[in-house]
Amino acid sequence: MAKTTRRRRKTAPAAVAATVDEVLGYYREMLLIRRFEEKAGQMYGMGLIGGFCHLYIGQEAVVVGMQAAIGEGDTVLTSYRDHGHMLACGMDAKGVMAELTGRAGGYSKGKGGSMHMFSRERNFYGGHGIVGAQVPIGTGLAFAHRYRETDRLSLTYFGDGSANQGQVYESFNMAALWQLPVVYIVENNQYAMGTAVGRASAQTELFRRGESMGIPGMQVDGMDVLKVRAAGDQAVKHVRAGKGPILLEMKTYRYRGHSMSDPAKYRTKEEVQRVRSERDPIDQLRENILEAGQADEAALKEIDREVKDIVTEAAEFAQQSPEPDPAELYTDVLLEA
Amino acid sequence: MTVLEALNAAMAHEMARDDRVVILGEDVGTAGGIFRVTQGLQQRFGPKRVIDTPLDEKGIAAHAVGMALYGLKPIAEIQFSGFIHDAFEQLMFGASKYRWATGGQYSVPMVVRAPSFGGIKGGFWHSQSPEAYYVHGGGMKIVAPSTPRDAYGLLLAAIRDPDPTLVLEPVPLYRALRDEVADDGTALPIGEACLVREGADVTVVTYGPLRHDVVAVADEMAAARGIEVEVIDLRSLMPFDVDGIVGSVRRTGRLVVVHEAPLSLGFGAELAATVQQVAFGYLHCPIERVAGHDLPYGFAGGDEYYRPNRARIGAAITRAVEFSF
Numbered sequence: 102m103a104k105t106t107r108r109r110r111k112t113a114p115a116a117v118a119a120t121v122d123e124v125l126g127y128y129r130e131m132l133l134i135r136r137f138e139e140k141a142g143q144m145y146g147m148g149l150i151g152g153f154c155h156l157y158i159g160q161e162a163v164v165v166g167m168q169a170a171i172g173e174g175d176t177v178l179t180s181y182r183d184h185g186h187m188l189a190c191g192m193d194a195k196g197v198m199a200e201l202t203g204r205a206g207g208y209s210k211g212k213g214g215s216m217h218m219f220s221r222e223r224n225f226y227g228g229h230g231i232v233g234a235q236v237p238i239g240t241g242l243a244f245a246h247r248y249r250e251t252d253r254l255s256l257t258y259f260g261d262g263s264a265n266q267g268q269v270y271e272s273f274n275m276a277a278l279w280q281l282p283v284v285y286i287v288e289n290n291q292y293a294m295g296t297a298v299g300r301a302s303a304q305t306e307l308f309r310r311g312e313s314m315g316i317p318g319m320q321v322d323g324m325d326v327l328k329v330r331a332a333g334d335q336a337v338k339h340v341r342a343g344k345g346p347i348l349l350e351m352k353t354y355r356y357r358g359h360s361m362s363d364p365a366k367y368r369t370k371e372e373v374q375r376v377r378s379e380r381d382p383i384d385q386l387r388e389n390i391l392e393a394g395q396a397d398e399a400a401l402k403e404i405d406r407e408v409k410d411i412v413t414e415a416a417e418f419a420q421q422s423p424e425p426d427p428a429e430l431y432t433d434v435l436l437e438a
Numbered sequence: 439m440t441v442l443e444a445l446n447a448a449m450a451h452e453m454a455r456d457d458r459v460v461i462l463g464e465d466v467g468t469a470g471g472i473f474r475v476t477q478g479l480q481q482r483f484g485p486k487r488v489i490d491t492p493l494d495e496k497g498i499a500a501h502a503v504g505m506a507l508y509g510l511k512p513i514a515e516i517q518f519s520g521f522i523h524d525a526f527e528q529l530m531f532g533a534s535k536y537r538w539a540t541g542g543q544y545s546v547p548m549v550v551r552a553p554s555f556g557g558i559k560g561g562f563w564h565s566q567s568p569e570a571y572y573v574h575g576g577g578m579k580i581v582a583p584s585t586p587r588d589a590y591g592l593l594l595a596a597i598r599d600p601d602p603t604l605v606l607e608p609v610p611l612y613r614a615l616r617d618e619v620a621d622d623g624t625a626l627p628i629g630e631a632c633l634v635r636e637g638a639d640v641t642v643v644t645y646g647p648l649r650h651d652v653v654a655v656a657d658e659m660a661a662a663r664g665i666e667v668e669v670i671d672l673r674s675l676m677p678f679d680v681d682g683i684v685g686s687v688r689r690t691g692r693l694v695v696v697h698e699a700p701l702s703l704g705f706g707a708e709l710a711a712t713v714q715q716v717a718f719g720y721l722h723c724p725i726e727r728v729a730g731h732d733l734p735y736g737f738a739g740g741d742e743y744y745r746p747n748r749a750r751i752g753a754a755i756t757r758a759v760e761f762s763f
Contacts, residue, residue: 152559152737203559203738214561214737230563231521232493265492266524293493295469301492367469427743430736 116327131161157185159356162382166329179258181216183228198419206422233266243283254282262293277314280345308350323351444590463515499525506548519552533602534577557610561737567699586617591626631679637666640692645672691722701729723761
């Protein structure tokens, strides 16, 4: 384990004390992502979604906890495992699902697909199909925040696979050099496609990857939304105080394969099952809520039902929305001066 | 064999014969490659020769250059040619320039295998046809097989070649076709096109997965209208078979080029410029190009409209044969 005496290592705070409304909100958000992704997987299996599809199931606490820590106007971007981030940013489930089915009602009018949708309104700057390539872009957003003298910051997500791409370190260097307002979040879900972290990384404590540039790092239990929220609060405070970038390593787990075509033979079913039964972010929070008496079974069932309705409606919309007109291929290429 | 099995067999054959041949890339070992092209090779040849790397395309390419400079024959897998751009600098200014820049002291006998082309609803990151960048950059050989037999023979040739070779593999065909392929170690010469179908009326030159669409259109046109289309699959883009193409155009007097990379400055532009210069007096019509549009490859509509479809190929052939001054 990490040596906690390292000067640059910050100790991850304990779980945040959130209000009942906040806690129920996190439960609802995580459940929405879970059910949305399950539906997307099902629709993929039925041939309604084509191409590539990377599900976020298992990692819900990371994005929900971090989103709770930021404020209006903060910008968010991530890699191709991006549906959860969009929903957490407040993007409409209908528009996200319709992009997955390649329909005109999708956020990119069907032209982008799973990995490539955006929302200006919700300050979401996209998924990205190239591993690690979003990290310097997120750093550029941070530069723009500082340049324009907003007090806003950039949440830049990447995965343990991206952590070995050179451009991540080029970004770290500039962010530290110019003290940019960026929170780097490495979602360590243990596998870069089929390769376990320890098989691809010389330094597996990914929160230490910014040490040589003086970027403080924190390792966080990414399966516990309240711990994520607490770490997020601390990171946001650090950045808003003008202290430059910070790196949060979220220890999390992806339940499904890398993409829909990945049979995930590089790990055992028992391993997945163990995480599901012992660390599932939604089950854990559900138990906490019931134990603390923050809501009863009936209230949680009501949330379940509400989420199910949103997802059902999104799936229907995504099948009813028309295919984009072929002429749409020619729009939004360049503007005439 | 399928295309996928043929590629696997070519690598296995050469690895058994030559212990300088090594494979490196993301998930190529334990997982057998993103498309399973390297399935079983790590088990057979060991992790020393089939190396799982971090997700780092530039690092993969540059390591292969270093290995090749020191006498190994690395085969680097890039998972999709859409990811190859991160390695561009190392391929264009590393791999492809050493022979020239060292006055012939060094060579870089490496292979880059890059699954390419559209047809799998991949959107623009996963449906790339990057050949023009590399043809233009110079110093690399480039092949694009589209049958199991060609895949076997050209990958073997690429591994044995003393220069860096980019193999653009036809993603939508990996499992779609079967050929009888003799796993006997016979390589195909790089730079030789394949006359796929003979015809007297018009020559269609293509490469990559669209070859099969072109042949289907040619068969339809012969049956429905009696138009005899000659189909040539280039197979190699650098160098390419000028004599084979010009010989055909001299017979038919008409040329249509079909590829799925964008039209502007696509390989068809080079081909058309070359043919009009060498065979100007033989042409009965302007050279037609059917290509991807000068647009990103869409998620929706990309496979159906961006990629040349059979209707567009047929229309261009019709324009060529019906043209009159």
